[in-house]
Amino acid sequence: MFLPHTDADREAMLRAIGVKRMEDLFKNLPGDHLFPELGLPPGMTEMEARAELQGIAEANETVAEMVSFLGAGAYHHYSPATVDAILSRGEFYTAYTPYQPEISQGTLQAIFEYQSMIASLTGMDVSNASHYDGATAVAEAVNMAYHHFRGKRKKIVLSPALHPHYRETVHTYTRDSDYQIVGEEIAFEAAPSELASIIDMDTALVVVQYPDFFGRVFDFSELASAAHQAGALIAVHVNPLALGLLKPPGEFGADIVTGEGQPLGIPLSYGGPYLGIFATREKYVRKMAGRLVGETVDSRGQRGYVLTLSTREQHIRRERATSNICTNQGLMALAAAVYLSLLGKNGLRQVAELNYHKAHYAATQIAALPGFELAFDAPFFNEFALRCPLPAAEINEQLLDYDILGGYDLGQVSADLSHCLLVAVTEMNSREEIDYFVSALAEVSHD
Amino acid sequence: MNFPKDLKYTNNDEWVRVEGDTAVIGITDYAQDQLSDVVFVEYIVAEGDSAARGDVCATVESVKAAADVYLPVSGEVIAVNEALIDAPETVNSDPYGEAWMIKVKLSDPSELDELLDAAAYEALDRDH
Amino acid sequence: MTEFTAPKPVEPTVYDLSSPGRQGAYFPQPDIPLADLPEDLLRQDLPLPELAEIDVVRHFTRLSQLNHGVDTGFYPLGSCTMKFNPKINEVVARLPGFAQIHPLQPIETVQGALGLMYETQEWLKAISGYDAVSLQPAAGAHGELTGVLIIRAYHLARGDHKRVKMLIPDSAHGTNPASSAMSGLEIIEIPSDARGNVDLEALRAHCDDTLAGLMITNPNTLGLFDENLTEVCQLVHQAGGLVYGDGANLNALMGIARPADYGIDVMHFNLHKTFSTPHGGGGPGSGPVGVTAKLAPFLPGPIAAVVEEAAGEEPPLYGLVNPEQSIGRVKAFHGHFGVIVRAFTYMLMLGEEGLRAASEHAVLNANYLQARLRDAYHIPYDRICMHEFVMEGRWEDVPDVHALDISKRLMDFGFHPPTNYFPLIVHEALMIEPTETESKETLDAFVEALLQIAEEAHTQPEVLKTAPHNTPFGRLDEVKAARDLVLCCWLPESASA
Numbered sequence A: 001m002f003l004p005h006t007d008a009d010r011e012a013m014l015r016a017i018g019v020k021r022m023e024d025l026f027k028n029l030p031g032d033h034l035f036p037e038l039g040l041p042p043g044m045t046e047m048e049a050r051a052e053l054q055g056i057a058e059a060n061e062t063v064a065e066m067v068s069f070l071g072a073g074a075y076h077h078y079s080p081a082t083v084d085a086i087l088s089r090g091e092f093y094t095a096y097t098p099y100q101p102e103i104s105q106g107t108l109q110a111i112f113e114y115q116s117m118i119a120s121l122t123g124m125d126v127s128n129a130s131h132y133d134g135a136t137a138v139a140e141a142v143n144m145a146y147h148h149f150r151g152k153r154k155k156i157v158l159s160p161a162l163h164p165h166y167r168e169t170v171h172t173y174t175r176d177s178d179y180q181i182v183g184e185e186i187a188f189e190a191a192p193s194e195l196a197s198i199i200d201m202d203t204a205l206v207v208v209q210y211p212d213f214f215g216r217v218f219d220f221s222e223l224a225s226a227a228h229q230a231g232a233l234i235a236v237h238v239n240p241l242a243l244g245l246l247k248p249p250g251e252f253g254a255d256i257v258t259g260e261g262q263p264l265g266i267p268l269s270y271g272g273p274y275l276g277i278f279a280t281r282e283k284y285v286r287k288m289a290g291r292l293v294g295e296t297v298d299s300r301g302q303r304g305y306v307l308t309l310s311t312r313e314q315h316i317r318r319e320r321a322t323s324n325i326c327t328n329q330g331l332m333a334l335a336a337a338v339y340l341s342l343l344g345k346n347g348l349r350q351v352a353e354l355n356y357h358k359a360h361y362a363a364t365q366i367a368a369l370p371g372f373e374l375a376f377d378a379p380f381f382n383e384f385a386l387r388c389p390l391p392a393a394e395i396n397e398q399l400l401d402y403d404i405l406g407g408y409d410l411g412q413v414s415a416d417l418s419h420c421l422l423v424a425v426t427e428m429n430s431r432e433e434i435d436y437f438v439s440a441l442a443e444v445s446h447d
Numbered sequence B: 001m002n003f004p005k006d007l008k009y010t011n012n013d014e015w016v017r018v019e020g021d022t023a024v025i026g027i028t029d030y031a032q033d034q035l036s037d038v039v040f041v042e043y044i045v046a047e048g049d050s051a052a053r054g055d056v057c058a059t060v061e062s063v064k065a066a067a068d069v070y071l072p073v074s075g076e077v078i079a080v081n082e083a084l085i086d087a088p089e090t091v092n093s094d095p096y097g098e099a100w101m102i103k104v105k106l107s108d109p110s111e112l113d114e115l116l117d118a119a120a121y122e123a124l125d126r127d128h
Numbered sequence C: 001m002t003e004f005t006a007p008k009p010v011e012p013t014v015y016d017l018s019s020p021g022r023q024g025a026y027f028p029q030p031d032i033p034l035a036d037l038p039e040d041l042l043r044q045d046l047p048l049p050e051l052a053e054i055d056v057v058r059h060f061t062r063l064s065q066l067n068h069g070v071d072t073g074f075y076p077l078g079s080c081t082m083k084f085n086p087k088i089n090e091v092v093a094r095l096p097g098f099a100q101i102h103p104l105q106p107i108e109t110v111q112g113a114l115g116l117m118y119e120t121q122e123w124l125k126a127i128s129g130y131d132a133v134s135l136q137p138a139a140g141a142h143g144e145l146t147g148v149l150i151i152r153a154y155h156l157a158r159g160d161h162k163r164v165k166m167l168i169p170d171s172a173h174g175t176n177p178a179s180s181a182m183s184g185l186e187i188i189e190i191p192s193d194a195r196g197n198v199d200l201e202a203l204r205a206h207c208d209d210t211l212a213g214l215m216i217t218n219p220n221t222l223g224l225f226d227e228n229l230t231e232v233c234q235l236v237h238q239a240g241g242l243v244y245g246d247g248a249n250l251n252a253l254m255g256i257a258r259p260a261d262y263g264i265d266v267m268h269f270n271l272h273k274t275f276s277t278p279h280g281g282g283g284p285g286s287g288p289v290g291v292t293a294k295l296a297p298f299l300p301g302p303i304a305a306v307v308e309e310a311a312g313e314e315p316p317l318y319g320l321v322n323p324e325q326s327i328g329r330v331k332a333f334h335g336h337f338g339v340i341v342r343a344f345t346y347m348l349m350l351g352e353e354g355l356r357a358a359s360e361h362a363v364l365n366a367n368y369l370q371a372r373l374r375d376a377y378h379i380p381y382d383r384i385c386m387h388e389f390v391m392e393g394r395w396e397d398v399p400d401v402h403a404l405d406i407s408k409r410l411m412d413f414g415f416h417p418p419t420n421y422f423p424l425i426v427h428e429a430l431m432i433e434p435t436e437t438e439s440k441e442t443l444d445a446f447v448e449a450l451l452q453i454a455e456e457a458h459t460q461p462e463v464l465k466t467a468p469h470n471t472p473f474g475r476l477d478e479v480k481a482a483r484d485l486v487l488c489c490w491l492p493e494s495a496s497a
Helices: A007-017 A022-026 A046-058 A081-087 A105-122 A134-148 A164-173 A192-196 A221-229 A282-287 A314-320 A330-367 A392-400 A431-444 B029-035 B109-114 B118-122 C053-064 C087-093 C111-128 C140-157 C175-182 C200-206 C229-238 C293-298 C337-373 C403-411 C440-459 C461-465 C478-484
Strands: A155-158 A180-182 A203-210 A233-238 A256-260 A276-280 A293-297 A302-307 A383-387 A420-424 B014-019 B022-027 B038-043 B056-062 B066-070 B075-080 B102-106 C132-134 C165-169 C186-190 C211-217 C242-247 C266-269 C289-291 C303-308 C317-321 C389-392 C429-432
Touching: A007 A022, A007 C337, A007 C440, A022 C337, A046 C087, A046 C111, A046 C337, A081 A330, A081 C053, A105 A276, A105 A293, A105 A302, A105 A330, A105 C053, A134 A155, A134 A164, A134 A203, A134 A233, A134 A256, A134 A276, A134 A282, A155 A164, A192 A203, A192 A221, A203 A221, A221 A233, A276 A282, A293 C478, A302 C478, A314 B066, A314 C175, A330 A383, A330 A420, A330 A431, A330 C053, A392 A420, A392 A431, B022 B066, B029 B056, B038 C478, B102 B109, C087 C337, C111 C132, C111 C266, C111 C289, C111 C303, C111 C317, C111 C337, C132 C293, C132 C303, C140 C175, C140 C211, C140 C242, C140 C266, C140 C289, C140 C293, C165 C175, C165 C200, C175 C186, C175 C211, C186 C200, C200 C229, C211 C229, C229 C242, C289 C293, C337 C389, C337 C429, C337 C440, C403 C429, C403 C440, C403 C461, C440 C461
Parallel strands: A155 A180, A155 A203, A203 A233, A233 A256, C165 C186, C165 C211, C211 C242, C242 C266
Antiparallel strands: A256 A276, A293 A302, A383 A420, B014 B022, B022 B102, B038 B056, B056 B066, B075 B102, C132 C289, C266 C289, C303 C317, C389 C429
């Protein structure tokens, strides 16, 4: 399969090498277990594989077949057809990292435009070419702050309202180092000022989320000042779609903005590949990990782009690199660039407002049901925590009978929140769907 | 390649010019040539720091490589050459003059005896 | 130094193309009553470009045409395995049953996806010989970090706190030391011997009770199967250390040799190399990690598993489990599922025999190129290679010609250059990996180009020094890019108002 060799080719090639048969190429390999039996099935044609995979795909129930209010870090949005049309161009998706700029200007310029739009959106000076996802972008922010202070400041303040997967990823990344991670013990209801109270002169970084894991939107200006007064940095993790409407973290004084770029035209795909956004201030650019594209000129006087500041990276610095990152999410960054180019300033504002209004309509309707209330009273964007009369797990199970994906059971984050459901509403949810959800909630809560 | 006779050298390609009780430190012509076009100079120490021989005091970067500059002698840092931050290419054009990097007030002048003279430096066995 | 004329753009940026009032995608009007917006949290200005849909399509189509990809031409980039990316992979990954499922759906609604993940783990185990696999890591370097964290966790769980040294051969990829450093380990470089193998004497000197492990790439970055691999693993094990395998070069080994059989304890797979998923201009990749039984409890979760065995007519129920001593998550959710779907499709199509044939032909193609180029280029470690080989891009009689010049000249013939200046232990290295999906005709044309270039290097070196000539761009000024640092463009003030 996928081999163009004819028998005549093979023979001619073996002859040119000076061996008789294919096995001779391996006769000097050590070990006594060559050519093992793998116990795998025989191959199949494309037609058969397609049918097999079609069958597997159909064993899944999609968010389009059901009515979905599931978010918690991955969202069902509309991606205009042009996004996938561009991503499907082989010149983009079959290229490697653009190490040879003369024949990679497509990728390089697209990343440069991505960096520019992310900087515009977040209110920062520079963006890198991407990290793996939101969780690893946050972990890299922690890593960057540690290096920025050359290991002299050891405390990392993590907001308890940062996505639990991200917090866990930070713990994994830092498990063998001497970081001290604090803040997660603070109550979920707490205002940002409570985080400010634990910042001290040993704090390297404060990490908050905007909107936070529970959908809430806080102004972090005062928290940023408190961090800066102690000489610490502050990173704000964003949902980039919300920034179509909300004040960019640059205006709060954020030093680093990370984000999960999936809402920008990237399919749910059961959790990945997504897009780790990472942007910062110009003064920290050399401390930032990941690839970076810069503008320059070629030998013919044409404007062009190259990977730059690569001395920060592992292939030159090896063990002293700012991070080990090599492969990133190039194609997903391209998706975000196409998505943002298409929507532009007005389209992004429009879709962000649509999310906001639909979520607020749903919240108002549900909160009017007996036994239901919003768990927090802070402003929110397109997601909100709902306190239910029954455990969220039970409600979700019953909603499945209505073909509804109810929301994320917050009992998985904390036992205190076992009656709370995290509900996401996007432009994909029609009024009819929302009303159906409300009536289903009314019915299941009576059981 | 030029290795002035009045300077002392390390086998990590730093040079030292002794001016009274002060050591002026930079990187050699060989080092700048190996790096090629220098695009960035960063200081790890600041004026007023006391630093020990062997501490990393600066980082010099070209497009393809990054080199740490180690202090050849111990003492208090009395000046760093801020001009190189805005004009890193000076490291290529005038490594022993305008591109001095750090001045240190010597705390142990006997350390100077362990440095190489120009002839010994030039005779170092280079891998490539 | 001052430039008076702005460089000419070949393709304007989306910011250059912006015109206030344009829009390329629209959304329906709200079908619900509007809520009050939080006035003090609203942004005043959103300085994004404004384009019509057709402008966006043409812009990115034109950009794509400035790229070289596997779909446009030969791409012998060493250690990157730029093999053909089957189109069926793309079709399958976009099926709604895969693209439109949420990672937090109840397991009953995603049995297809979990079954596919489970089967992928099983296939990778069979190919490598490992007892357990986690699909979570997002790329090769991410898999390495995971592997190193697992090694640390294993030693610490046994109360063995002294093990702080990681040995890394000098031929290793830069991600190896960088990953180890992220885990707080001390890195010690081990030299290669004259045949390109790990130097056993040097290794022995470091095998003591402070040894955490050794990271080895096999075949190594010279394209050679380490002849001492069995002894290397034994030495490390005798000292109580563990061996990490960088699986970047697994394309040479499928159905031929299993890393676990040699004593490599933990290894990552690069689905975007060995298993035909596209590189996407720098990602996404996928870097699953395989381990022997004693390391299985430390794998990052969640891992796909059978949570209820099949019974009679009932199929098994698949779910997600966390190994009991797991190092924890290394990212959100369950891994790059979309990439995993592509790799699984590829493995299904190849089957047992096809996997072996792929590796055999990868090795055949590399040896064929090596045999045909041997007279014109110096090959410092010259023996039967695996799926790639390294030659020197220099001749003593023309010292001004460098590997970089050869690479740039190759572009004029429509080929992507080999990997340059890596591994570091070969002067002016050109690392060539043809992959199995290239025909003899393509390889012959590549050889002819390299032979002509070798000739030109001696007769008209300026053709090389000024190359490329037939590409849309000439050499780019990397020094200017690093000194002037322009990393973003912005809308003109008037347009963003």
